[in-house]
Amino acid sequence: MPRRLLATLVGAVLQAALALGLTAPAAAQDFDLVIVKGRVVDPESGLDAVRSIGVRGGTIAAISDAPLTGRKVIDAAGLVVAPGFIDLHAHGQTEETYRLQALDGVTTSFELEVGTADVDRWYRERDNGRLINFGVSIGHIQVRMAVLRDPATFLPTGDAAHKAGSKAEIAEMARRIDEGLRQGAVSVGLGPSYTAAATPWEILEMFRVAGRHRASVHVHVRGGMTGLEEVITGALITGAPVHVVHINSSSLSLTREMLQIIAEARARGLDISTEAYPYAAGMTEIQSANYDGWEQWPDERFGTIEWPVTGERLTRETFRKYRGIGGPVIGHSNTDEMVAVAINSPLTAIASDGYMANGIGHPRTVGTYSKVLGRYVREARSLSLMDALMKMTLMPARRLEARVPAMAGKGRIRVGADADLTIFDMARVVDRSTYRQPSLPPEGIRHVVVNGVPVVSEGKLVPGVAPGRAVRAPR
Ligand SMILES: [Zn+2]
Numbered sequence: 001m002p003r004r005l006l007a008t009l010v011g012a013v014l015q016a017a018l019a020l021g022l023t024a025p026a027a028a029q030d031f032d033l034v035i036v037k038g039r040v041v042d043p044e045s046g047l048d049a050v051r052s053i054g055v056r057g058g059t060i061a062a063i064s065d066a067p068l069t070g071r072k073v074i075d076a077a078g079l080v081v082a083p084g085f086i087d088l089h090a091h092g093q094t095e096e097t098y099r100l101q102a103l104d105g106v107t108t109s110f111e112l113e114v115g116t117a118d119v120d121r122w123y124r125e126r127d128n129g130r131l132i133n134f135g136v137s138i139g140h141i142q143v144r145m146a147v148l149r150d151p152a153t154f155l156p157t158g159d160a161a162h163k164a165g166s167k168a169e170i171a172e173m174a175r176r177i178d179e180g181l182r183q184g185a186v187s188v189g190l191g192p193s194y195t196a197a198a199t200p201w202e203i204l205e206m207f208r209v210a211g212r213h214r215a216s217v218h219v220h221v222r223g224g225m226t227g228l229e230e231v232i233t234g235a236l237i238t239g240a241p242v243h244v245v246h247i248n249s250s251s252l253s254l255t256r257e258m259l260q261i262i263a264e265a266r267a268r269g270l271d272i273s274t275e276a277y278p279y280a281a282g283m284t285e286i287q288s289a290n291y292d293g294w295e296q297w298p299d300e301r302f303g304t305i306e307w308p309v310t311g312e313r314l315t316r317e318t319f320r321k322y323r324g325i326g327g328p329v330i331g332h333s334n335t336d337e338m339v340a341v342a343i344n345s346p347l348t349a350i351a352s353d354g355y356m357a358n359g360i361g362h363p364r365t366v367g368t369y370s371k372v373l374g375r376y377v378r379e380a381r382s383l384s385l386m387d388a389l390m391k392m393t394l395m396p397a398r399r400l401e402a403r404v405p406a407m408a409g410k411g412r413i414r415v416g417a418d419a420d421l422t423i424f425d426m427a428r429v430v431d432r433s434t435y436r437q438p439s440l441p442p443e444g445i446r447h448v449v450v451n452g453v454p455v456v457s458e459g460k461l462v463p464g465v466a467p468g469r470a471v472r473a474p475r
Helices: 003-019 095-103 119-124 140-147 167-182 200-213 224-238 247-267 316-325 336-344 364-379 385-392 394-401 405-409
Strands: 031-042 047-056 059-064 070-075 080-083 085-087 106-116 133-139 188-190 217-219 242-244 272-276 281-285 305-307 328-332 348-350 421-424 445-450 453-457
Touching: 031 059, 031 385, 031 421, 031 445, 080 385, 085 394, 095 106, 095 364, 095 445, 095 453, 106 119, 106 140, 106 188, 106 217, 106 445, 119 133, 133 140, 133 167, 133 188, 140 167, 140 188, 167 188, 167 200, 188 200, 200 217, 200 224, 217 224, 224 242, 224 247, 242 247, 247 272, 247 336, 272 336, 272 394, 305 316, 336 348, 336 364, 348 364, 348 385, 348 394, 364 385, 385 394, 394 405
Parallel strands: 031 070, 031 080, 085 106, 106 133, 188 217, 217 242, 242 272, 272 348
Antiparallel strands: 031 047, 047 059, 080 421, 281 328, 305 328, 421 445, 445 453
């Protein structure tokens, strides 16, 4: 065939292909970043295949089975490429906790349970960008502490835990919740377990405000089944969606029953969701109202509590001493069997309830996601990879996206979505943090990309980057 004819034919075929959108000339593309040859797993579309991803301007611009080229290349051969993990429940929200969460594959971190009493200020403090994306709720715990002038900073130890609110005080709390939502809070936080003196009526008043804004209420329920029933009632009466935080530690031996109630309420059309973290021990403040009435405990119960600074298990005497000092404690209160029920349930999103300050904290802060992938997906095979990723990405995104449209661009790998991506080695991924060494980063989380910028590369933090953006409801 004459050369000129061949060239014309090739040109015509290429043009036709281009017109049909079948191919894009890879070399001509100008991506900021390409992630090549990875196993792309996306719970929204069900895609599970080797693809290359092209990122431009912080957004996924191409997903292709042909090679792509760009200024930066991540070779993901042999690795899983997943949407970045979205954590609906993470305390701290400091550089220390963002670093640990990034190493565990988290690209968006929310403080929705305790939240804040001042939404504008909370976002202003993070204005210049953070390592990962972040967002907050207007939190009834914090608002109640401000209105009742509680002396504590994180969880109440004074009147916010122990005093019933007057009519005027409850009205002031409702006003501040409303104001926080108008300032773009992602949701409403509620913790009647910590604000034990808040009456069912007060709790319902907060649900009413959330209902008017169609904001989900993220609740640490009071103990036992009645705590769950209280918030189901609140959602039913007010129309506010409700999200029960850490069903594992709120249900303990009743985990199957509480999950059944949530499933039944959903089947009746109630907008209720929940979450779990994969550890049999929890962590909270020793001075919190959760431990009110400790004087009546039997001796052996103190031994379930660990003082993380020293690793010692407590006695009646040391509990009294540390309750006077204050600080976080590890409560060994659940069983591995019940934790597995919670994690394996199709109802639960994975959320860390992370907590770390100056190296003192809970191993879940840096181990939650790698632990579920390593222990549940690879070792126990009780969860498929797709189902586990659903719980870490799409499910938390969907929980928030009715109120926060930005979340519709997260938790999925599709053209136009935010380039938040977590790239890991399924053969090796596993947590390494322990109660004694809570900050040990996991193994196998190889690359983490936030808004198109790598924040973890080859398992190590990338210095000097802060691509994380505020996630906020429209104001
Ligand atoms: Zn929490």
